Amino acid sequence: MSEIIKTSMSTCKERIATACVCCNNTALKKSPALLMPFISHRALGLAPVKIDETWGLKTIPTGMAYALCHSTFCPSCGFLFLDVRFSERELSSLYEGYREKDYTELREHYEPGYKKRNETLTGGVTYIDQVEKFLSPFLTSPIKTLDWGGDTGKNTPFKNNSSLLHIYEINNKQPIEGAKLVDKKEISKTTYDLVVCSHVLEHVSYPSDLLLEIKEAMQSNTILYIEVPFEEIMQNANDDMELQLKKRHWHEHINFYSEESLRRLVANCGFDVIALNKLNAWGGANTSYIFQIACKLAK
Secondary structure: OOHHHHHHHHHOOOOEOOOOOOOOOOOOEEEEEEEOHHHHHHHHOOOOEEEOHHHOOOOOOOEEEOOEEEEEEEOOOOEEEEOEOOOHHHHHHHHOOOOOHHHHHHHHHHOOOHHHHHHHHOOOOOOHHHHHHHHHHHOOOOEEEEEEOOOOOOOOOOOOOEEEEEEEOOOOOOOOOOOEEOOHHHHHOOOOOEEEEEOOOOOOOOHHHHHHHHHOOOOOOOEEEEEEEEOHHHHHHOOOHHHHOOOOEEOOOOEEOOHHHHHHHHHHOOEEEEEEEEEEEEOHHHOEEEEEEEEEEOO
């Protein structure tokens, strides 16, 4: 990767993206969309407002006003994303106390029924055995694991077969038994066999920055496991840009990945993909797919 692309992808923090954050392509396609009110309120402090006659806006009709944004598509790598790139402060506002009292109450206000749904979301994933099966060919027990953004560690693969389990997380929740919350200083002094980055890259403004940070925690034989949703609209698009640009709202997931966009992202950050899979993570009526990627530092 050229130094120009390195600089552009890792240091350029545009408020409204003008280049693809996976492949740096600038020939993007856009369509108007809404930022969901919970997100605009919690991250930006912009709650929806009702415009009525008292506003005195003679040329603007009365009605509800919401935060506008764009659905943005990269024809080069098939990446679909929100054009607004939140700052670190805004992301902290959004995710601090994630799914705890204040977060849940505000979201319930805008999305009635969320509290009940949140109870099932916090119960833990049911396919960890399939993640371990995917990763097992590349690892030897016992495993030294770092889960970057791993919450309490309850969803960390091999958590019962790790000689060391470190969690790097901003929410400071009490980790599961056997796991330890660590800071970057401790990470820098530790050697890991496995670094997990599961369901993080769909939330962050500049995923390359996060991957380059993770890269510093790896050695030549360390495995990086990345897991992100394979969103339904991406499954059905089949390279139909018009279908993808019909996305009219954006919530927590601000990055919708295609396989090609993931491959380009990790390659541009200096990783080799050693395995990639599309996993049906939940069956039946709740069918949902995820991308699984195993990487190593590029040779």
